[in-house]
Amino acid sequence: MLGRDLPGTAEPLRFSILSQGENLIVSIHTALDDTQMTRLKADLIETVGRRRARGIIIDVASLDVLDSFATRTLTRLAHVARLRGAETVVVGIGPEVAIAMVQLSLQLDFVHTALDLEEGLQRLAELTGTIAGHAFTPARHG
Amino acid sequence: MNDQQTATVDDRSAEDDRSAEEDRSAEKENGVLLPELVAHLREHRTPLRQAWATSINDSHLLSSMTSQEVFSEATSVYDNYVEVLETGSVEALQHYARDLSERIIPRGVETHEVVGIVLLLRDVLARSLFEKYHQDFDLLNRVLDAYEPAANRIANTVAVSFVEQRERIIRQQQDSILELSTPVLQVRERLLILPIIGVLDSQRARQLTEQLLGGIRSHRAKVVVIDITGVPDVDEAVANSLVRTVDASRLMGAEVIITGLSSKIAQILVTIGVDLNKVHTVGDLQGGIEEAERRLGFQVIRSSDARP
Numbered sequence: 078m079l080g081r082d083l084p085g086t087a088e089p090l091r092f093s094i095l096s097q098g099e100n101l102i103v104s105i106h107t108a109l110d111d112t113q114m115t116r117l118k119a120d121l122i123e124t125v126g127r128r129r130a131r132g133i134i135i136d137v138a139s140l141d142v143l144d145s146f147a148t149r150t151l152t153r154l155a156h157v158a159r160l161r162g163a164e165t166v167v168v169g170i171g172p173e174v175a176i177a178m179v180q181l182s183l184q185l186d187f188v189h190t191a192l193d194l195e196e197g198l199q200r201l202a203e204l205t206g207t208i209a210g211h212a213f214t215p216a217r218h219g
Numbered sequence: 220m221n222d223q224q225t226a227t228v229d230d231r232s233a234e235d236d237r238s239a240e241e242d243r244s245a246e247k248e249n250g251v252l253l254p255e256l257v258a259h260l261r262e263h264r265t266p267l268r269q270a271w272a273t274s275i276n277d278s279h280l281l282s283s284m285t286s287q288e289v290f291s292e293a294t295s296v297y298d299n300y301v302e303v304l305e306t307g308s309v310e311a312l313q314h315y316a317r318d319l320s321e322r323i324i325p326r327g328v329e330t331h332e333v334v335g336i337v338l339l340l341r342d343v344l345a346r347s348l349f350e351k352y353h354q355d356f357d358l359l360n361r362v363l364d365a366y367e368p369a370a371n372r373i374a375n376t377v378a379v380s381f382v383e384q385r386e387r388i389i390r391q392q393q394d395s396i397l398e399l400s401t402p403v404l405q406v407r408e409r410l411l412i413l414p415i416i417g418v419l420d421s422q423r424a425r426q427l428t429e430q431l432l433g434g435i436r437s438h439r440a441k442v443v444v445i446d447i448t449g450v451p452d453v454d455e456a457v458a459n460s461l462v463r464t465v466d467a468s469r470l471m472g473a474e475v476i477i478t479g480l481s482s483k484i485a486q487i488l489v490t491i492g493v494d495l496n497k498v499h500t501v502g503d504l505q506g507g508i509e510e511a512e513r514r515l516g517f518q519v520i521r522s523s524d525a526r527p
Contacts, residue, residue, distance in 0.1 A: 170470045175470040175471050179464075185470065190470050192441075192471060192473070196439070196472055
C-alpha cells in the first residue's frame with residue numbers, strides 16, 4: 078500500500094513505520110540503499126499527514142554508516158515533517174557512526190537526536206508538550 | 220691454442236690463490252693480533268681504566284654521577300669492552316648497555332655523554348697502543364687495522380642500545396599518559412564530567428572523543444560537562460576537535476557543556492575565529508555542573524533549607 082508508485086516496490090521492505098499515539102516510529106531493519114532511503118522519506122511524509130502525527134522517531138541503530146545522501150534525506154524529511162507539524166528525532170546513532178559523521182562534516186539540521194527509542198519518546202514529549210509514557214517535569218517548570 | 224688457454228686459466232687460478240692467500244694471512248694476522256691486543260689491555264687494566272676515568276672527569280661527562288660510581292661503571296664497561304674485542308660477540312655488550320641505560324637514564328644522563336665516554340675509552344686505548352708500538356710503525360698500522368673496526372662497532376652498539384632504551388622508556392611513558400589522561404566520570408544519573416588536563420594533541424583528542432561517546436552509550440548520559448581548566452593552550456586544531464566532539468555527542472543525543480575556558484584561551488578562540496556558537500560554554504566547572512543539573516531536572520538544596 079505504502080509507496081505504491083515508487084521504484085523498488087518489488088523488493089521486501091527494509092523498514093517499518095509503526096504508529097504509537099501521536100507518534101510514528103520508524104524501525105530500519107538493515108542497511109538502506111539510496112532508493113529505499115528515498116522511499117522511506119516519501120512513505121513517512123505521506124503517513125505523517127494521514128495519521129496526523131506530531132512526532133517521528135527514526136531508529137538508525139542497525140545502520141553501520143550514515144552517508145551524505147542518508148543525512149541529506151533525513152534532514153529534508155525532518156524539514157518537510159516540521160512544515161506539516163511533526164518533530165523528528167533520530168535515535169540509535171552509535172559512537173563509530175557519530176565520529177564518521179563529524180569527520181565528514183555531515184550535519185543533521187532540523188533533526189533532534191536521542192540515545193535510543195526510550196529517550197527519543199521522552200524527547201518528543203518535551204518537544205510536543207505532551208506527556209508520553211512517564212512524566213518528565215524539568216525543575217524549571219516546577 | 221689449447222695450451223695457451225690452459226696456461227691463462229692456470230695463471231688466473233694462481234692469481235686467485237695468491238689473493239686468497241693474502242686474505243687468509245690477513246685473517247691469520249688478525250687472529251694473532253687481536254689476542255695480543257686483548258692481552259695488552261688485560262695487562263694494563265688498572266692504569267688504562269684510571270686514565271679513562273680521569274679523562275671522563277676532565278671532560279665533565281656523567282656529572283650527575285659521583286666519581287666512585289663513574290669508576291665502577293668504567294670498570295665494568297672496560298671489562299665488557301675487552302671481552303667483546305676478544306670474542307667479537309656484541310651480544311653481551313648489548314645486554315650490558317641496555318642494563319646500564321636503564322640505570323642511568325633516570326639520573327638524567329644524556330646521549331652525548333654516553334657516546335662521549337665510549338669514544339674516550341676508544342681514544343685512551345688507541346693512545347696506549349701508539350705508545351706500545353710506536354717503534355714499529357708497520358706493526359702499529361696492522362694493530363690499528365684490527366682494533367679500529369672492533370672499537371667502532373662497540374661504540375655503535377652502546378650508542379644504539381642507549382637510544383633504543385631511551386625510546387622504549389618514552390613510548391612506555393606516552394602509553395601510560397594516554398591511559399591516565401581521559402577519565403569519563405559519572406557525577407549524577409545521566410550526567411558525565413570529563414576533566415581534561417594537559418596538552419590536547421590530535422591523537423589524544425581522537426581518543427577522548429571515542430571514550431566520551433562510549434561513556435555516553437554505557438552510562439546513558441544526557442548531559443556531559445567537559446572541563447578544560449587544565450588545558451594550557453589551544454590552537455585551531457584543538458578547538459575544531461572539541462567542536463567535533465560536541466557535534467558527535469549531540470548526534471548520540473547528549474548535550475555538551477564546556478567549562479573552564481580561561482580568558483587567554485577565550486581570546487585565542489575569538490582571534491583565530493573558531494565557530495563556538497553551537498557550543499554551550501559556562502565559566503567554571505561548578506557553574507557547568509549546576510547548569511547540567513538544571514537541564515536534567517535535579518535541584519540541589521541544603522538540607523537545613525528543605526521543608527520537613
